[in-house]
Amino acid sequence: MSKQAKMIIDKDFVIAPVDKRIYGSFIEHLGRAVYDGIYQPNHPLANSDGFRSDVTEMVKELDVPIIRYPGGNFVSNFFWEDSVGPVDERPARLDLAWRSMEKNEVGVNEFTKWAKEANSEVMMAVNLGTRGVADACNLLEYCNFDKGTKYSNMRIAHGVSDPHNIKVWCLGNEMDGPWQLGQKTMEEYGRLAYETAKAMKLIDPTIELVSCGSSAQDMPTFPKWESTTLEHTYDFVDYVSLHQYYGNRDEDSNDYLAQSNDMDDFIKTVIATCDYVKAKKRSKKTLNLSFDEWNVWFHSNAADDDITENHPWQVAPPMLEDIYTFEDALLVGLMLITLLRNADRVKMACLAQLVNVIAPIMTEAGGGIGWKQTIFYPFMQASKYGRGVVLNPLIKSPMHGTKKHDEITDIESVVVYNEELEEATIFVVNRNLSEDISLATDIxxxxxxxxxxxxxxxxxxxxxxxxxxxxxxxxxxxDNSKVDSGILHSEIKHASWNVIRLGK
Incomplete structure (x- = not known):
């Protein structure tokens, strides 16, 4: 006999509306994400601008509303001026973050045009590592000012008459990390980000700004980094960022699927820290979260180290090309559930990344076909059906033990109600690796x-x-679910991601 679980769903148990940008993603000038990924002008499926139509169609299938660009670690030595203007006049540059060669064939204008074709907006990051306030303002002026100034006229001269009107801007990337070019102390970053934010909002008061949070939950300065930097930036920014990657390095699948609990703890701690700063500043403003890097990343680490250390300065080397397993897809599903459960404060999130680099979409090296990784599917289904209002299901689930997380629930679930379509979607993961669960849901x-x-x-x-x-x-x-007298009876297989859709 299967183990038993119970759940209650009600339209009044509202957490928050879903900000569609929670299904964002990320493309960095790293590995084959851009070159030999979204852009491959000699490929038979390339359009007139050199972008692969098959890849673009898979991005559209994921329905990604916003894409963070151009990094990532890459941005901390990004000279944006080299990425615009006539392509044959653009210089090649050493990418110090990944010890690769950046040829600048694809830059700000090309990427922004591609993002529009993929039905997405751009989340632009500015270089606060090796550059600063003036360079961020110049890029904003280039992208968003109409005409009549040095940088807006430069954009027009480059063949882009209308402003890009990019609305979300990241103030640097992982500035607490020793791997970051131009790493800052808490006070240094707080002051620089504050001055940059203040100046950028003078140019375009409509933009939203993201202050750098800690690079990971296990950083030694977490969460003091947040509390210190936000004391500087709080009044001028709209979000603080979170980054976190997980992996099954210990080959303990049972404990691996408990790591979404760690993600929830991370989010809750950052929320508490933001609210502490709010209280300390006597502010009426509530700061929201941008979880703008999250995924599984561990399969490719040894190969990446070999490339950067022993084979540097290649153009688009095959880096961070994790090939994902079924259990990785389960964890991605659990992480999506965690993000939705926190939709009252997590308003943006970026699956890192989108194509070839720790990505749901892959292309064969050298011009072959594109294909979908295991993690493509939970993300696609959440993005497709997880639009509306997040409901908080009341769940009574069996528990099981893990090596590092003690007792965890077998069943993890969240519900999204779409009033316009008159649909409700239940996302369920059974993270018990051996036992099916009979789930009775009061609907x-x-x-x-x-x-x-x-x-x-x-x-x-x-x-x-x-x-x-x-x-x-x-x-x-x-055919694992049926409704009887207001109760949805579902058989939830062991180790499975489930999408159960209800409607009128």
């Missing part, structure tokens, strides 16, 4: 709703991967 708070579909992402081999032309791990429709 009387959704009177008149019926079952539309139940899809499941499951494979008996946790290490199963997808590859070019081979999708072993993808969602399938199942």
């Amino acid at each position: 009387r708070g959704l009177e008149g709703y019926r079952l539309l579909e139940h899809t499941v992402l499951h494979h008996e081999n946790l290490k199963e991967t997808n590859g070019p032309g081979r999708e072993s791990v993808k969602p399938v429709a199942v």
Whole structure:
């Protein structure tokens, strides 16, 4: 007999509306993300601008509303002026972050045009590592000012008559990290980010600004970094960033799927720190969160180190090309549930990254086909069906133990209600690796709703991967749910990601 779990759903149990930008992503000038990824002018599927139409269509399928650009560590030595103007006049530069060669074929204007074709907006990052206030202001003027100034006229001379009107700007990247070019102390970054934010909002008061938070939950200065830097930037910024990657380095799959609990703890601690600064400043403003780097990243670490140390200064070397397993897809699903549960404060998030570099979308090196990794599917389904209002389900779940996390729930779930479509979507992960769960969900708070579909992402081999032309791990429709007298009865397979859709 299956283990039993119970859940109650009601339209009045509201957490917050979903900001669609929670389904954002990230493209950095790193590895094959840009060159040999989204951009490959000699590929048979390239458009007139050199961007691959097959890749663009997969990005559209994910429905990514915002894409962070151009980094990442890359931005801390980014000279944006080298990335605009006639392509044949642009200089090649040493990318010190990843010890690669940046040829500047794709720059601000090309990427912004591509993002629009992919139905996305740009989240632009400015260089506060090796540069500062003036350079950030010049880039903002180039992108957003209409005409009649040095940098707006420069953009027009480059063939872009209308402003890009980029609305979200990141004030640097991971400035607490010793790996970062131009690393800052808390006070140094706080002062620089404050002065940069103040100046940028004089140019365009409509923009939203993201202050750098800690590079990871385990940084030794976390969360003092947040409390110190935000005392400087709080009045001028709209978000603080969070970055976190997870991996199954210990080959303990049971404990691996508990790491979404760590993500929730991280978010809760940053919220508490923001609210501490709010109280200290006697402010009426509530600061929200931008979780603008999150994913699984550990498979490719040794290969990446070999390239940077022994084979530097290549153009678009194959770096950070993690090939994701089925269990990685489960953790990505759990992380999406965690982000949605915190939708009252997490308003933006970026799956890092989008193409080839720790990415849901891959292309074969040298011009082959594009294909979808295991993690493509939970992200795509959350983005497609997770629009509306997040409801907080009341869950009673069996528990199981893990090596580092003690007792954790078997069932993790969140519900998104779309009033306009008259639909409710239940996202469920069973992170018990061996036992199925019979889930009884009270849906009387959704009177008149019926079952539309139940899809499941499951494979008996946790290490199963997808590859070019081979999708072993993808969602399938199942007959595992039925509604009887206001109760939704669902069989939730062990180690599975489930999407259960209800509607009228």
